[in-house]
Amino acid sequence: MKTALITGASSGIGKQTALALAKQEYRLILVARDLSKGQRAVDEIKSQFPETEVSFTSLDTTHFDSVREFTAKLRSDGQAIDVMVLNAGLFTPKLKLSKSGHEYMFATTHLGHFLLTHGLLPLLKKSSDPRIVVTSSIAHWVGYFTDFFKLKTVSSSSLLMAAPFASYGRSKLANLFFVRGFDQRVPGIKINAFHPGAVQTDIWRDTPGVFQRLIGPMLVTEQQGASTQIWLASTPDLTASGEYFVNKKKALTSPWSQKKSMIDQLWDYSLSELGIKQFGEPE
Numbered sequence: 567m568k569t570a571l572i573t574g575a576s577s578g579i580g581k582q583t584a585l586a587l588a589k590q591e592y593r594l595i596l597v598a599r600d601l602s603k604g605q606r607a608v609d610e611i612k613s614q615f616p617e618t619e620v621s622f623t624s625l626d627t628t629h630f631d632s633v634r635e636f637t638a639k640l641r642s643d644g645q646a647i648d649v650m651v652l653n654a655g656l657f658t659p660k661l662k663l664s665k666s667g668h669e670y671m672f673a674t675t676h677l678g679h680f681l682l683t684h685g686l687l688p689l690l691k692k693s694s695d696p697r698i699v700v701t702s703s704i705a706h707w708v709g710y711f712t713d714f715f716k717l718k719t720v721s722s723s724s725l726l727m728a729a730p731f732a733s734y735g736r737s738k739l740a741n742l743f744f745v746r747g748f749d750q751r752v753p754g755i756k757i758n759a760f761h762p763g764a765v766q767t768d769i770w771r772d773t774p775g776v777f778q779r780l781i782g783p784m785l786v787t788e789q790q791g792a793s794t795q796i797w798l799a800s801t802p803d804l805t806a807s808g809e810y811f812v813n814k815k816k817a818l819t820s821p822w823s824q825k826k827s828m829i830d831q832l833w834d835y836s837l838s839e840l841g842i843k844q845f846g847e848p849e
């Protein structure tokens with residue numbers, strides 16, 4: 567039996583992937599913040615696929631001590647992880663800092679997942695076909711990094727409507743830097759990013775009303791949004807790694823996302839902010 571760990575699995579795209587992998591008889595380890603929402607997702611999976619071995623852990627990926635505790639517990643259990651779906655993400659209409667002092671979307675989407683992957687690499691290496699799937703977005707095109715120090719401040723420009731969108735884009739650009747940085751450094755594990763499309767999920771809840779009215783007619787269903795994620799996680803004939811997909815096809819990414827110097831800078835910044843000496847070798 568294969569095991570999949572999915573972050574942001576309590577709703578939207580992540581929950582659809584959990585359901586699809588339950589159907590394929592994966593054992594599921596699910597993570598998100600809200601315990602009751604997570605429990606409802608587990609109930610839904612169990613009602614459709616009663617044989618599924620599924621656990622839910624309430625974990626905020628920006629709470630780095632909790633992420634460390636969670637990964638240490640899984641390592642002590644010792645069971646291989648075949649697929650990690652790094653999917654947790656959100657849009658905050660006002661910029662705010664995480665407990666760790668980083669911009670919250672960036673901390674959720676990038677730093678928390680970086681730390682999770684570091685802590686669970688020994689379990690991924692136990693799999694015969696280990697994979698990581700990262701939910702990025704077409705929004706990475708509006709992301710940029712000029713000054714890493716700014717990741718720890720919420721500037722006055724955050725009052726402008728554009729600033730949260732730019733920061734969301736930056737968090738999704740960080741996903742691509744991570745995929746490429748990981749692929750260059752860790753052999754034998756397939757890692758890919760994808761854009762799910764504009765999907766009818768809770769993520770739009772906090773965007774401005776006018777924006778919701780504009781985007782509303784274009785949104786696809788959660789099932790459609792999850793299809794590339796499910797495919798990258800479970801198709802038997804996947805060979806790609808370090809790539810970005812849209813509708814199960816390789817797609818172009820922004821010029822920024824391909825800058826080797828930025829990939830390396832973000833990697834080193836992440837190691838230093840998270841106090842990691844050797845990536846993938848948790849103490």
Ligand SMILES: NC(=O)c1ccc[n+]([C@@H]2O[C@H](COP(=O)([O-])OP(=O)(O)OC[C@H]3O[C@@H](n4cnc5c(N)ncnc54)[C@H](OP(=O)(O)O)[C@@H]3O)[C@@H](O)[C@H]2O)c1
Pocket residue numbers: 573574575576577578579580597598599600601603625626627628653654655656674701702703704761762763764765766767768769770
């Ligand atoms: N919907 C779209 O059109 C679209 C387009 C491009 C990319 N995406 C990406 O797709 C991914 C899934 O989003 P979705 O659209 O399915 O929205 P969603 O239904 O709101 O799902 C987001 C999931 O992430 C969890 N989450 C949020 N912040 C977290 C944190 N700090 N720690 C742990 N879990 C957290 C949420 O649960 P809790 O709130 O309980 O933690 C929820 O399970 C996100 O990365 C999003 O950026 C979505």
